[in-house]
Each structure stands twice: as structure tokens, then as C-alpha cells.
Amino acid sequence: MDTGHQHIVILGAGTGGTLTANRLRSRLPEHRATITVVDQDDQHVYQPGLLFVPFGLADPLDIVKPRHRQLHRGINYLQQAVDRVETGDNTVHLADGSTLHYDVLIVATGAVLLPGETEGLTGPGWNERVFTFYDLDGATRLAEALESFEGGELVVNVVDLPIKCPVAPLEFCFLADWFFTERGRRDDVKITYVTPLDGAFTKPTASTRLSSMLADKGIELVTEFNTGTVHGDTDEGHPRIESWDERTVDFDLAVVIPLHGGAPFVGRSPGLGDDLDFVTVDQQTLQSSAAPNVFAIGDATSVPASKAGSVTHFEGEVLVDNVVAFLEGHELRALFDGHANCFIETGFDKAMLIDFNYDTEPLPGHFPGKIGAPLLAESKLNHLGKLMFQWFYWHVLLPGRDIPGLGSAMPTAGKESS
Amino acid sequence: MTTKTVAGHDIEVNDEGFFVDPEAWTEDMAPALAAEEGIDALTDQHWTVIRFMRSEYAEKGTGPTVRVLGKTSGVSVKELYQLFPKGPAKIAARIAGIPKPRGCI
Numbered sequence: 362m363d364t365g366h367q368h369i370v371i372l373g374a375g376t377g378g379t380l381t382a383n384r385l386r387s388r389l390p391e392h393r394a395t396i397t398v399v400d401q402d403d404q405h406v407y408q409p410g411l412l413f414v415p416f417g418l419a420d421p422l423d424i425v426k427p428r429h430r431q432l433h434r435g436i437n438y439l440q441q442a443v444d445r446v447e448t449g450d451n452t453v454h455l456a457d458g459s460t461l462h463y464d465v466l467i468v469a470t471g472a473v474l475l476p477g478e479t480e481g482l483t484g485p486g487w488n489e490r491v492f493t494f495y496d497l498d499g500a501t502r503l504a505e506a507l508e509s510f511e512g513g514e515l516v517v518n519v520v521d522l523p524i525k526c527p528v529a530p531l532e533f534c535f536l537a538d539w540f541f542t543e544r545g546r547r548d549d550v551k552i553t554y555v556t557p558l559d560g561a562f563t564k565p566t567a568s569t570r571l572s573s574m575l576a577d578k579g580i581e582l583v584t585e586f587n588t589g590t591v592h593g594d595t596d597e598g599h600p601r602i603e604s605w606d607e608r609t610v611d612f613d614l615a616v617v618i619p620l621h622g623g624a625p626f627v628g629r630s631p632g633l634g635d636d637l638d639f640v641t642v643d644q645q646t647l648q649s650s651a652a653p654n655v656f657a658i659g660d661a662t663s664v665p666a667s668k669a670g671s672v673t674h675f676e677g678e679v680l681v682d683n684v685v686a687f688l689e690g691h692e693l694r695a696l697f698d699g700h701a702n703c704f705i706e707t708g709f710d711k712a713m714l715i716d717f718n719y720d721t722e723p724l725p726g727h728f729p730g731k732i733g734a735p736l737l738a739e740s741k742l743n744h745l746g747k748l749m750f751q752w753f754y755w756h757v758l759l760p761g762r763d764i765p766g767l768g769s770a771m772p773t774a775g776k777e778s779s
Numbered sequence: 780m781t782t783k784t785v786a787g788h789d790i791e792v793n794d795e796g797f798f799v800d801p802e803a804w805t806e807d808m809a810p811a812l813a814a815e816e817g818i819d820a821l822t823d824q825h826w827t828v829i830r831f832m833r834s835e836y837a838e839k840g841t842g843p844t845v846r847v848l849g850k851t852s853g854v855s856v857k858e859l860y861q862l863f864p865k866g867p868a869k870i871a872a873r874i875a876g877i878p879k880p881r882g883c884i
Contacts, residue, residue, distance in 0.1 A: 521844070521845075521846050585865075587845060587866075589856070589860075605845075605857065605860040606860050606864055606865055636843075636847045636851050637846070637847065637850075665881060
């Protein structure tokens, strides 16, 4: 292996790209490696904050910072869109026609929303009575609509998986229950959660717990509903979503989580992605199946883990060890276990915490050890944890600092056995 | 896990009716499995989907979701729901003798 000067190119300056660049910079001196990060814009959105914007609990301006400012000294930042990657000749083709040659490439371009793939979703009524809170513009517009919503049927619909932060639509329901209760309008609002899954969540124990929480809060649950069409028009009967097997759910206000895919350039890059443009990587080493000097992290990958910041964070440690090992010609020894850790905001200043990996579903107990935050149970401590996380994100997670006592692998000490 | 007889073969299936061992599946079992799902006759289009499910499973270790089927099998999502009502990916997987398609988390 060539141990001379290396060029590491990182596509994407969101959670995964930023923390990887910062961790690599502190591991590799500048005479050994140049690090270049590419992104198409300079707005880094703190995505967990999007959930709070519609309820007036976060100001849109407070959850955005410049991307380049999150990168440490000694890292180059290039604002350019990517046209495609040719892994055969180690080249990134940029949208302006220029090229970047790399020795190691890390794809961290996340997931994109594809509202246009669902018939009628962006048609009549879009941003009028049909919204999404999965981007900053949508979340901001939805805040106005919720504030002025006098009553009727509020439908929260996940079109299909995978989506970023799969618990966020449930959290949205819980917060909507709280929001309308606080304003004395809860009796006038019917809230319905419509999901393609056969329960409230993918993992059995958590699904049962979350289903009973929906019931306790008077939120209706419609399962195995695969949305084919959104009728947002008031001219043709009541606005409604319609499934492929021709069931319908009426709404006055719909909050739809659109289909997700990988970044479009992945689809234009031979061999890089799967059918939905997510980068195919080994689920333990995060190395691409297209070429050994290509890796991916976070929402951009095809690994069967949640598309969530915590997963990206835990992957970061593994990825950086493996990139350094690769540059030094060693075997890739660091293995990712699928660890995810999510605070679920449940309304009324409470939240619960779930912690799981590829093989272990979310279990009750405490995190990270026998004494700690309660798992799979609501508490005020977990709510405070969720609020503190924003500070932690900008000041600990992105800079790539290690958290004492909390490594990549899922802890088991505080968990009750299933 | 239970054992059931399909077209004269003893087959192990899990609690949700999916084959435990996809290698135990043969084409002659498909009509009987389809009948259990309320599908009386398998058309060429059904077979296109069933064979596609098998080859995707062999290649990737999991059957495709409805969305991926609609993009890649040559049969549109609307047609898939006509062929395999109430969940094309799940029902086609049962008939094709492969495990439940791994949804995402």
C-alpha cells in the first residue's frame, strides 16, 4: 500500500460527512492526507429540530448553521453539486464539469425526499392542507397551518420505508395531542396515524408499547396502508389519501412523510447504489461493494439500521478506524453492530428512550447501565435529554469528540432480557 | 414453526407462514400456496413476479419491497396490487417460498 500523501474526498457535509472529516483530521497529520469535503449548499440543518418547528417549539433560524464552519482547520470545503462518481478511475465528476481524484472516497450525502413519486402529493392542496415537516420549508409552513387549525381530521401518514428517524412521525402525533390539548381544541381534532407497517413500529416490543401509547392518547392507528394517491383537492369530495388496495382515509389536514431515496448522483454512478440509490456497503465494515477504497456512512447507506443521527454517530467511530486501516494497508477490523439510540418525544414534557442494534430489539431497562435513563418508559429525564441533545450535536458529535462511557457498540448491562 | 403439506411435500413454515428453508421450494408448490392466499390461477404475470422474487432473494438475501418490485420487476405497483391484493411483497414472498421481505427499520 502506498503510504505517501493521500487524498480523502468526502461527499456531503451533514452529520456523517462532518464528523468523519473532523475525526479523520485529528487522526491523520496534514502531510499524510489532504481532506476535501464537498456539498452543494452551505446550510447544515439540525434535523432533529424539524420535529419541533411545527409546534412553535423551535425557531427555524436556530436549527441552521453554515456547513463549512463545522469543519475543523486543515479541511478543504468545496461547494459544488456532484454529477457522478466513477469508481473505476477513482474520480468524482462535479456538476460544473470539473473532476476530483481520490485515494479514498466517503459518501455521506444522506437521503432525499421524493414527494413527486406519490401521485397527487405535490398537487392541489400541497402546502395548503397537505404538508411535510421533513424539510425546513415544510416544517415552517406547517407551523402556521397548525396554529390556525380549528378542528377536523389530522392525518399523519408515512408513505413507505425507509425514512429518516422512523420514530419522528409517532412523535409528531404525540406532540399534536399535547399541542391541541394545551390550546383547548383537542376535542375538536381527530388524530389518525396511518402507516404501511403492521403495527406502530417495526420492532415488536417497542411496537406494542407505542401502540398502547397511541390508544391512551386517543390517536387512531391505521396499519398496512400503502398510500398510492393523495387527493388534496376539495372539489372532488372530501380530501383523502387512498391506498393501492383502494382504502381511503379522509383528512382536513394531512402531514405526509414522502418516499425517501439516496442522492440522485448515486444512481448516475455505475455500481455504487441499490435500486433506491442508497450506497451498498458491508453492514459491518461500511466498505462499498463497488470498490475497496470507497466507504459510506449514515442515511446514504443501504445498511438495515435506522436512518438516524445516533446510528451515523456510532458508525463514525467504526468508519474512521477502517479508513485509517485501509490507508495503512491493514485488514478492516472495526465492525458496526447496527446500534441506534433514540429519544422519543411523547408530549407534556416527557420522552422515552429506545436503544437497539441489528440483532437486539429495543428492550425495557436503563441506559447505558443499570443506573441511568429509563428505557421504553416515559420520563421527564428523557425529555431533558432530548432538549440537551441539540447542544451536544453541535459541540460534541460533529467535532468528533468521544463521549466517556459510550462507545459505538450497544451496551447490554442495563437491559432486561426479552 | 409448524410443518404443513404443500402439493405432497412436507414443508416447515414460520408463525407468519413463510418458508423456513427457501431451498425446499419447488415450482409445483406455487399453485397450492397461491390458493391459500385466495389466488385461484397463476398467470404469466404472477410467474414473472414469483421468479423475480426468487432471483432477488438468491442474489441479495432478502426479497424486494413493493416499491422496489414496482421499479425493477417490470410490473407496476398498481398491477402488483391487482395480482397479489393486500400486500404484494408479503404474499408473493409466501408463494415464492422465501422469507418475509426485510422491511426497513
